[in-house]
Amino acid sequence: MKSDIPLHDARLPLYQRLRDEMLGKITKGEWRPDRAIPSxxxxxxxxxxxxxxxxxxxxMLVAEGLLERSQGRGTFVRRPSFDGSLFRFFRLMTANGKRRIPDGRVLECAAATPTKAIADALHLRPHDxxxxxxxxxxxxxxxxxxxxIWVPKTPFAALLDLELAAFGNLLYPFYEEHCGQAIASAQETLTVDAADADAAQTLGIVEGKPVVVIERLAFGYDRAPIEWRRSIGxxxxFRYQIEIC
Amino acid sequence: MKSDIPLHDARLPLYQRLRDEMLGKITKGEWRPDRAIPSxxxxxxxxxxxxxxxxxxxxMLVAEGLLERSQGRGTFVRRPSFDGSLFRFFRLMTANGKRRIPDGRVLECAAATPTKAIADALHLRPHDxxxxxxxxxxxxxxxxxxxxIWVPKTPFAALLDLELAAFGNLLYPFYEEHCGQAIASAQETLTVDAADADAAQTLGIVEGKPVVVIERLAFGYDRAPIEWRRSIGxxxxFRYQIEIC
DNA sequence: CAGTGGTCTAGACCACTGT
DNA sequence: CAGTGGTCTAGACCACTGC
Incomplete structure (x- = not known):
């Protein structure tokens, strides 16, 4: 019966080829999200x-986050659920140690010309x-x-057609839904600075008071930079928490 | 022969108890770094x-980074190479983006009574x-x-017998060498505060100026808390960098 | 209850390393 | 070559789920 398994590469171990085969069922929609796969x-x-x-x-697929097993019930295709990983890129905490996702309010979303530093970070070519x-x-x-926040126009052009109110509290699921761009990892650099007049007014603090500046560069699964953002609070x-493993 | 396996918790799966048993061999030095374990x-x-x-x-132990397998050669205990992971717990950067490990100077190392918060974090019982x-x-x-920095007296008593000058720039390799305690992971919480008189004087800044406070709780491979520390700068x-994966 | 995944056995054969 | 880990088999029994 081994001939039932397509031998994408006969030199690969059987379980690898099986994993690839099953991955295909998932990506092609033959096995659907939230549904059990065969026992x-x-x-x-x-x-x-x-x-x-x-x-x-x-x-392997469980470790990759594509399947989920539940004893006595079955093995299920995971809906790319941001419920579980909601906090993965979110490190701010309230003083009592709980994490609460703030609301997001997009003020503007438009084509613009980034500074050279941002263009370089996003690997943009001169006229991208x-x-x-x-x-x-x-x-x-x-x-x-x-x-x-800065993203390349390609493949994020779809964002320009959206109502500002349509943006959700979390942008990453949004990117994935509307632009097919999934964030896999990110690098953050955190510094402390004095608030300039603009930021002070928006944050409701006195100009010159200390603010925390977080610069983040987010990458896709192919390690290409996808988004640059700077957050000021x-x-x-401020309370920033991280696990180091 | 199953009686050969200490049943730390008979309800745990056998492979879990075996993993714990083997972990013990490693941490107790019965299986030594860079040496092959039994086939x-x-x-x-x-x-x-x-x-x-x-x-x-x-x-499991390979996934945890404690063992390394090599086909045809054997399975080896990994020397916790601080060469590669020197920076794992070190997130401060200079302005130009380079990481430089600062020198460490221990001012005092003595038995003392921790606050309740610290004792709780380290899972100390009332009179430990x-x-x-x-x-x-x-x-x-x-x-x-x-x-x-706070550590439990057991198993860190050896630190009390050392010259202060004998402490290295990095404490974690030091813990491992002198106390057999390896750090596997840590959790850091970062806040901004105003410098008190003491800290201001030591840091050479004006009292009340903003300082960054990093509280870290470090854990061993058995996930037990090992060290609490608070760093103020x-x-x-200040520049703090992190990869989120 | 029947069906599922979770654990575990007692092997077999292969690919690779060092001598 | 003998010895190692890497792969794979063909089951068994258990714990858990949902009906």
Whole structure:
């Protein structure tokens, strides 16, 4: 029965080829999100391999976050759920140690010309177009962060056609839904500065008071830079938490 | 032969208990860095379990970075190479983007009574003894960080017998060498505060100027808290960088 | 209860390393 | 070559889920 398994590369281990095969079922929509895939027993029959081999292939996809197993219920295709990873790129905390996602309010989203530093960070060539997003983040209608965000116009042009109110509180799921761009990792640099007049007014603090400046460069799964952003918040209410592993 | 495996918790899966057992061999130095551990065949005999079970336990330790497998050669205990991971717990950068490890100068290292918050963080019971280390970190003889560090007296008592000058620039390799305690992960919380008189004087800044406060709790491979530390530095020269994956 | 994934066994054969 | 880890088999029994 081994001939049932397409031998994409006969030199690859069986469980690898099985994993690729199953990945195809998911990406092609043959196995749909939130639905159970065939049971291990079925899969062993379908592919003519032992349970251990099926398990190893499934385990790979579980580790990659594409499948989810639940004892006694089955194995399910994960809807790219940002519920679980909501906080992955979000490191601000309230004083009592809880994380609360602030509301996002996009003030502007338009084509613009980035500075050289930002263009370089995004690997833009000299005349590549870009989009600038100005955004506030609020908790209980109080501004806690002022954000300046840059993305390349390609493939983010779809953002220009959207109502500003249509932007969600989290941009990354938004990028994925409307532009097909998933964020895989990011690099943040955090410094402390004095508030300039603009930022001070928006944040409701006195000019010259300390602010925290977070510059983030976010990357896709192919490690290409996708988004540059700078967030500024009042230092006295600021709390940034990170796990180092 | 299953009785050969200490049943730390009989409800845990066998491969978990095996992994813990093997972890003990490593941390206790019974299996030494850069040396091969017994082959799979030997381990199955020693512990009286099937190869698959041994493999799963070994795989866990490989995933945790403690073992390394090499086909045809054997499985080796990894020397915690601080060469590559020197910067793993070190996130301060100079303005030009380079990382430079500051010198460490231990001012005091003595038994002391921690606050309740620190005792709780370290999971100390009411009368467990602790050690406090006061330390400066300097670049070009300029103080850039003031650190207060707490570790449990057990198993860190060896630190009390050392000359202060004997402490290296990096404490974690030091802990490992003298106390057999390896740091596996840490959690940091970063806030901005105003400098009190003490810190201001040590850091050479004006009292009330903003300082960055980093509180870190570091954990061992068994996820038990090992070290609490608070580092304070002047905000204007501060730069903190992190990769989020 | 039947069906699912979770654990575990007791092997087999292969690919690779060092001598 | 003998010995190692890498892959794979063909099951068994258990714990959990939902009906």
């Amino acid at each position: 291990e027993a079925e899969l062993t029959k379908t592919y003519g391999v032992a349970t251990g081999t099926i398990r190893k292939a499934v385990e 177009a870009a989009i600038r997003i100005d955004r506030l983040r609020l908790i209980d209608d109080k501004v806690i962060l002022v954000e300046e 009042a230092a006295d209410t | 799979e065949a030997e381990l199955t005999k020693t512990y009286g379990v099937a190869t698959g079970t041994i493999r799963k336990a070994v795989e 003894a602790a050690i406090r280390i006061d330390r400066l970190r300097l670049i070009d003889d300029k103080v850039i960080l003031v650190e207060e 002047a905000a204007d020269t």
